[in-house]
Amino acid sequence: MEPAIALDNVSFSYTRHPVLDEVTLTVPKGDFAMVVGPNGGGKTTLIKLILGLLAPTSGRVTLFGKTPESAWNQIGYMPQYTHVDMAFPVSVLDVVLMGRLTRKRRWRYTKNDREAARHALSEVGLTDKEQKPFSSLSGGQRQRVLIARALCSNPSLLLMDEPTANVDPAAEATLFELLSTLNSRMTILVVSHDLGFVSKVVKSVICVNKKVLVHPTSNLDGTLINEIYGGDLRMVRHDHRCSHEGHCINESLTLPTSFMPHPKKP
Numbered sequence: 001m002e003p004a005i006a007l008d009n010v011s012f013s014y015t016r017h018p019v020l021d022e023v024t025l026t027v028p029k030g031d032f033a034m035v036v037g038p039n040g041g042g043k044t045t046l047i048k049l050i051l052g053l054l055a056p057t058s059g060r061v062t063l064f065g066k067t068p069e070s071a072w073n074q075i076g077y078m079p080q081y082t083h084v085d086m087a088f089p090v091s092v093l094d095v096v097l098m099g100r101l102t103r104k105r106r107w108r109y110t111k112n113d114r115e116a117a118r119h120a121l122s123e124v125g126l127t128d129k130e131q132k133p134f135s136s137l138s139g140g141q142r143q144r145v146l147i148a149r150a151l152c153s154n155p156s157l158l159l160m161d162e163p164t165a166n167v168d169p170a171a172e173a174t175l176f177e178l179l180s181t182l183n184s185r186m187t188i189l190v191v192s193h194d195l196g197f198v199s200k201v202v203k204s205v206i207c208v209n210k211k212v213l214v215h216p217t218s219n220l221d222g223t224l225i226n227e228i229y230g231g232d233l234r235m236v237r238h239d240h241r242c243s244h245e246g247h248c249i250n251e252s253l254t255l256p257t258s259f260m261p262h263p264k265k266p
């Protein structure tokens with residue numbers, strides 16, 4: 001069976017120095033994988049290579065056995081929250097409909113497009129918000145609208161860049177419940193700076209730091225993370241309590257402070 005994503009000896013450089021070096025990676029169909037790594041490690045570059053937005057300096061990327069360009073209609077992509085203009089004056093339905101735009105057919109929607117958009121909105125539980133201005137929604141609701149936009153084209157592979165940035169722990173839990181449901185019919189790849197939600201829904205972790213290593217989540221422990229990131233590592237637990245003495249720390253699983261650019265709200 002063709003894997004969802006395959007990188008065969010892929011290297012990539014923006015300048016003289018390689019950002020990714022001879023990466024061979026297979027993401028099987030049905031996987032729920034999380035891409036992690038330090039700042040500048042090459043996560044975004046990896047995603048751009050998978051999306052076909054960058055071409056490898058050497059090696060080959062295939063999605064479902066095809067080039068990324070040929071497989072584009074099988075991919076749903078949710079960009080980083082910070083890359084979306086939240087003040088843009090559009091309705092929720094308009095945002096979701098953008099997921100139906102194709103290279104040939106731009107800004108013209110059919111009845112089928114609207115049905116698909118409404119169906120995607122119902123999947124993320126936001127049917128009642130379709131006419132609301134996108135800017136009027138909460139952070140968690142906007143994330144779900146962006147997921148609906150990615151789902152609108154009925155993808156086989158859902159790629160998400162930092163889907164839990166700017167959402168509180170309750171919205172994050174709801175989001176992962178939704179992703180877990182979607183994972184029964186599509187492969188999911190999530191980029192994250194935050195290992196705190198490596199839980200039962202995530203099946204494998206792809207560690208990117210110029211080289212790429214894949215681990216089943218069951219193997220993920222403090223020693224392994226230390227090997228990948230180096231240094232003095234700590235992790236703030238998501239079920240922590242705050243007091244005047246600070247946060248409770250889970251000593252068994254520790255991460256670098258550079259790994260926590262989006263600290264969780266208590």
Ligand SMILES: Nc1ncnc2c1ncn2[C@@H]1O[C@H](COP(=O)(O)OP(=O)(O)OP(=O)(O)O)[C@@H](O)[C@H]1O
Binds near residue numbers: 042046
């Ligand atoms: N357009 C570009 N031109 C030159 N260098 C780039 C470009 N984009 C990224 N880089 C460099 O490539 C390296 C990897 O960047 P990339 O954005 O892939 O890392 P990342 O793991 O996503 O980082 P972060 O966690 O900070 O978002 C970094 O050293 C970065 O400075």
